[in-house]
Amino acid sequence: MLLNVEARERWGRVWEKLAPYVFISPFFLGFAAFQLFPISFSVYLGFAEWNPYVRQGTGLSFVGLQHFVQLFADARFLNSLKVTGIITVVCTLVGTALAVGLAVLLDKVPEKLSMILRALFFMPSVTSVVVITYIWKQILSEKYGYLNALLENLGLERHNWLGSPSTALWALIVMLIWSGLGWDALIIMSGLRSIPEELYDAAKIDGAGSWEEFWYVTLPLLRPVLLFVVTTGIIYLLGLFAPVQLLTGGGPLHRTETVALYLYHQAFDYQEFGYASAIAVTLTLIMFVASFLNYRFFGGEVEY
Amino acid sequence: MRRYALLGVLAVAAMLATAVGATTAQEETTITVWGFVWTADWLDSIKDGFEEAHPGVTVEVERFEYDAYQDAIVTALASGEGVPDVATLDPMWAGDLIRSGALVPLENIEEYLNPDDFVAGGWDLCGYQGVQYGVPADMDFNLLFYRRDAYEPAIEEAGLDHFPTNTEEFIQVAQIVTEQQGVPAILLYQSDYYTWYQGFLVPYGGRLFTEDGTGYAFNSPEAVEALQLYSDLVNTYGVGLMWDWDTDGDPMVALKEGDVMAIMHGSWYATELESAAPEMEGLWDVAPMPFGPEDRQYHAATGGACFSIPLAAENQDLAFDFLVYMEQPEVMATYYDIVGGVPSLATAWEYTDLDAVNEYMGVPLGRLVADWSEGVVGMELPSAEMIDALGEAIYLVTAEGVDPQEALDAAVEACPPLQ
Structure with a gap:
C-alpha cells in the first residue's frame, strides 16, 4: 500500500x-x-x-x-542574383522612401480623408497577386495596353514595356513598389502615431522647422518600424516568385528571372533537385546575411 | 463456459474478417489514371468498359487542370507517393521523364498492338531511342487557321489555284493579304520553340537531335534557314505579327479585332475560336502549314497526348492492360467524339464520323486532319533546357537581329550533354 x-x-x-x-x-x-x-x-x-x-x-x-562551386560559375544563376539584387535594392530604397513620404502625408491630412486614402492605398495589399499582375499587364501591354494608348494619343511611340530587355525589369519594379506601398505606409504610419507629441513641441521650441523635425525627430524614432518594414520587405523580395512568373515569366532573355524563379525551373522543369536545393540553401544564407545587416544598421533601442 | 463461448465467437469473427479481407483485397483493386482536362473527360467515359472486362477492378480517374498538371506529375513521381498507375503525358515534357528513367519501357507492347494500325508519326511520338514508353491518343500538329475573306482574294490575285504549300507561295500571298487588309497576314509566337519546330524546322528537313539521339542537331543549315525565315516574316517581309504569350496574353483579342489574319495551332483551336468568337462563324478556314521548300517531305511534326506507366506505379500489369484496352479501335474512336482530337490509331477512324462538317469552320475538320496526318512526322521529345535555349535563340534572332547560326550554336552550347 x-x-x-x-x-x-x-x-x-x-x-x-x-x-x-x-x-x-x-x-x-x-x-x-x-x-x-x-x-x-x-x-x-x-x-x-x-x-x-x-x-x-x-x-x-x-x-x-x-553544386555550390557550379553555382558561382553558372551565368544564369549569377544573372538571377543580379536581377534579385536590383529588385531588392531599388524596391527597398525607393519603396520605403515613398512609403515614409506617403505615411507622413496621410498623417497630416484630416482624419476622415486619411482613412479613405489609407483604405485606397492599402487595397493592393489585400488584392490577389494574380489580379494585380493582370491589371499591370493590361496597362503595359504593347499592343492593347492603356499606357501605350495614352502615349500614342500624345503623339509618342508605343513601346514593348514587358517584352523589351531594357524596360521589363523596371516595369516589374514599378508594379512591385506600387503593390507594396500601401502596406508599408500603413505600418510606418502606426509608427508615426506612436511618437510622443511633446518631442515635436520641444523641437519647435528649439527652433526646428518641418524638415529638421522630420530628420531629427521622426526618422530616428521610426527606426524600429523601418527595421520591420525593410527586413520583411527584403526577405519577401529576395524570395520573389509569383509576380515575376505571372508578369514576364522571367523573360525576355532572363532579364527578370529572379533566384526563386530560377530555382523553380531547375527543380520542376529540369528536375535537377540537388542543384535547386543548393540554390535554396544559398538564397537562405543571403536572406540571413541581409537580415543581420539590417538589424546592425537599423537595430538598437529607441528611447523617447 | 461463458468465456469459451466468447472465445468461440471471437475466433469465428476473426476468421470471417480474414476471409472478407482476403476477398476484398482480391476483388477491390483500384487503378488510378491521371489526366488533364480533356483527356480526363475521355478517360472517365471509357473506364466502365475496362471495369466490366476486369471484375473487381475499379478505375479511378483523377482530373487536373492543364497548368498544374506537370508540377503534380513531377512531384508525385519524384516523391514516389500517390503515383498514378497510368499517367497522361504531354510530349513537351515527357522527354525529360523518359530520359530520367521515370517511366516503364513498354518492351512487349507490339505483341498486343500493331504499330501499323497507327499513323506513323503518332506511334513514334511515344518512342525514344527505339523503345516505346507510351501509347498515343490523338494527333496534334500545327495547321494554319486563316481568314477566308482575306486569303481567298489574295490567292486569286497571286494567280494560284490552291492554298500556298511552300514558303515562296506563302510570302507572295501574305504580302498581298497584308497590303489589302492593312494588318499582318500571320501571327508568330515570340520565343516559342514549338511553333518554330513544328511548322518551320520540320518542313525544312531539320531535326532537334542527331539520328542516334546522342547529340543536338538544331544548329544545322536547315535550322538556320528555318529560323531566318521565322524572323524574316516579321522583319524583312513585314507580313508577321510577333506575339509574346507571356507578356501580350491570349492572342484571341488580336484575331477578334481583325488585327491579324492567320494563326498557327492544332485542330483543337477551332473549338477555341468557336467559343471566343462565335460571331466569326464561317470566316475561318484551315490549311496545312505552308512553309518549307516545294519538295518538302513533311509539313509539320505531331504532338498529342500519350499514356504511360510510371516506374513507381503499383499496378503495372493492370495499367498495361488498360493501355491495350484504350487502344482498341471502338474505344479510341470515342476520343474524337468526346475531345475532338483525331486518334493516332488509324483503325479507329472507321468507328466515328470523321466526315462530319465542323459547323463553325464549315469544313470536315476531322477528315482533313486525318488526310493531312500522312504528311507529319512524330515530334522529337525535347528537354526543358532545350526549349528554354531555343526560345532564347528565337528571341535573339527575331527581336535583337542576332545571326541565326550564332544564336543556334549558343543554344546547342547551353544544352546539357545527352546520353
Missing part, C-alpha cells in the same frame, strides 16, 4: 515535469514532420545528386560542394 502511494507520488512528480512537453508536443511533431525534415532534407540535397525516379536504392549520391 505504502509502495503504491510512493509510486503514485513519483509518477505525479514525473508527470508534472512531463506534462508541459506533452501538451506542446503536437506542435513540435508537426513542425518536425512538415518543416524540420523537409528543410534538413533540402539542405542535404544541396550536397547531393538525386534522381528521384530510381526505384532501387535512394537515387542519392553525395557530391560535396560540387
Whole structure:
C-alpha cells in the first residue's frame, strides 16, 4: 500500500515535469514532420545528386560542394542574383522612401480623408497577386495596353514595356513598389502615431522647422518600424516568385528571372533537385546575411 | 463456459474478417489514371468498359487542370507517393521523364498492338531511342487557321489555284493579304520553340537531335534557314505579327479585332475560336502549314497526348492492360467524339464520323486532319533546357537581329550533354 502511494507520488512528480512537453508536443511533431525534415532534407540535397525516379536504392549520391562551386560559375544563376539584387535594392530604397513620404502625408491630412486614402492605398495589399499582375499587364501591354494608348494619343511611340530587355525589369519594379506601398505606409504610419507629441513641441521650441523635425525627430524614432518594414520587405523580395512568373515569366532573355524563379525551373522543369536545393540553401544564407545587416544598421533601442 | 463461448465467437469473427479481407483485397483493386482536362473527360467515359472486362477492378480517374498538371506529375513521381498507375503525358515534357528513367519501357507492347494500325508519326511520338514508353491518343500538329475573306482574294490575285504549300507561295500571298487588309497576314509566337519546330524546322528537313539521339542537331543549315525565315516574316517581309504569350496574353483579342489574319495551332483551336468568337462563324478556314521548300517531305511534326506507366506505379500489369484496352479501335474512336482530337490509331477512324462538317469552320475538320496526318512526322521529345535555349535563340534572332547560326550554336552550347 505504502509502495503504491510512493509510486503514485513519483509518477505525479514525473508527470508534472512531463506534462508541459506533452501538451506542446503536437506542435513540435508537426513542425518536425512538415518543416524540420523537409528543410534538413533540402539542405542535404544541396550536397547531393538525386534522381528521384530510381526505384532501387535512394537515387542519392553525395557530391560535396560540387553544386555550390557550379553555382558561382553558372551565368544564369549569377544573372538571377543580379536581377534579385536590383529588385531588392531599388524596391527597398525607393519603396520605403515613398512609403515614409506617403505615411507622413496621410498623417497630416484630416482624419476622415486619411482613412479613405489609407483604405485606397492599402487595397493592393489585400488584392490577389494574380489580379494585380493582370491589371499591370493590361496597362503595359504593347499592343492593347492603356499606357501605350495614352502615349500614342500624345503623339509618342508605343513601346514593348514587358517584352523589351531594357524596360521589363523596371516595369516589374514599378508594379512591385506600387503593390507594396500601401502596406508599408500603413505600418510606418502606426509608427508615426506612436511618437510622443511633446518631442515635436520641444523641437519647435528649439527652433526646428518641418524638415529638421522630420530628420531629427521622426526618422530616428521610426527606426524600429523601418527595421520591420525593410527586413520583411527584403526577405519577401529576395524570395520573389509569383509576380515575376505571372508578369514576364522571367523573360525576355532572363532579364527578370529572379533566384526563386530560377530555382523553380531547375527543380520542376529540369528536375535537377540537388542543384535547386543548393540554390535554396544559398538564397537562405543571403536572406540571413541581409537580415543581420539590417538589424546592425537599423537595430538598437529607441528611447523617447 | 461463458468465456469459451466468447472465445468461440471471437475466433469465428476473426476468421470471417480474414476471409472478407482476403476477398476484398482480391476483388477491390483500384487503378488510378491521371489526366488533364480533356483527356480526363475521355478517360472517365471509357473506364466502365475496362471495369466490366476486369471484375473487381475499379478505375479511378483523377482530373487536373492543364497548368498544374506537370508540377503534380513531377512531384508525385519524384516523391514516389500517390503515383498514378497510368499517367497522361504531354510530349513537351515527357522527354525529360523518359530520359530520367521515370517511366516503364513498354518492351512487349507490339505483341498486343500493331504499330501499323497507327499513323506513323503518332506511334513514334511515344518512342525514344527505339523503345516505346507510351501509347498515343490523338494527333496534334500545327495547321494554319486563316481568314477566308482575306486569303481567298489574295490567292486569286497571286494567280494560284490552291492554298500556298511552300514558303515562296506563302510570302507572295501574305504580302498581298497584308497590303489589302492593312494588318499582318500571320501571327508568330515570340520565343516559342514549338511553333518554330513544328511548322518551320520540320518542313525544312531539320531535326532537334542527331539520328542516334546522342547529340543536338538544331544548329544545322536547315535550322538556320528555318529560323531566318521565322524572323524574316516579321522583319524583312513585314507580313508577321510577333506575339509574346507571356507578356501580350491570349492572342484571341488580336484575331477578334481583325488585327491579324492567320494563326498557327492544332485542330483543337477551332473549338477555341468557336467559343471566343462565335460571331466569326464561317470566316475561318484551315490549311496545312505552308512553309518549307516545294519538295518538302513533311509539313509539320505531331504532338498529342500519350499514356504511360510510371516506374513507381503499383499496378503495372493492370495499367498495361488498360493501355491495350484504350487502344482498341471502338474505344479510341470515342476520343474524337468526346475531345475532338483525331486518334493516332488509324483503325479507329472507321468507328466515328470523321466526315462530319465542323459547323463553325464549315469544313470536315476531322477528315482533313486525318488526310493531312500522312504528311507529319512524330515530334522529337525535347528537354526543358532545350526549349528554354531555343526560345532564347528565337528571341535573339527575331527581336535583337542576332545571326541565326550564332544564336543556334549558343543554344546547342547551353544544352546539357545527352546520353
